Amino acid sequence: MTLWAGWGHASENPKLPELLHKRDIAFIGPSERAMWALGDKIASSIVAQTADVPTLPWSGADLKAHYSGKKIKISSELFKKGCVSTVEESLAAAKKIGFPVMVKASEGGGGKGIRKVENAEELPTLFRQVQAEVPGSPIFIMKLAKCARHLEVQLLADNYGNAISLFGRDCSIQRRHQKIIEEALA
Known part of the structure; x- marks a missing residue:
């Protein structure tokens, strides 16, 4: 059995692929670890810093995770820092x-x-x-990043190491820090 969650809250929840895996149901989407590492604001900032991607100054500036060449490991101690x-x-x-x-x-x-x-x-x-x-x-x-744009890039990857960028979106039109319009192509 296979499940595709579509979009929205369920599709972005790392617990969903974990629970499906325990029930031998294949999840079409990222693994729970990948979803957490890139979906969590703190973890994704640590991943970016580990890959030497510039980040804004923040309470975890300069934190880097262990990278084995294949996987990035963010310990709970590192996350808490x-x-x-x-x-x-x-x-x-x-x-x-x-x-x-x-x-x-x-x-x-x-x-x-x-x-x-x-x-x-x-x-x-x-x-x-x-x-x-x-x-x-x-x-x-x-x-605070003053006069910044909110850009998002959609990525598609498989289990074989292939990855492509589908397109970018400009999500800068916001009200109270919530996106109102996502405009593509950015």
């Missing part, structure tokens, strides 16, 4: 990065779990808002 779990930790990270910053819930999305912080006085309230909006989510601090 990119997170902030208290107001004090978030303030220290924000001061190191420099204001303005974004407080972001790793599991947030659709405009939830993200706040722009202009100065240290605003941070405690906005940090707690992010915590409340996405309960239990790891949180990180990232430098």
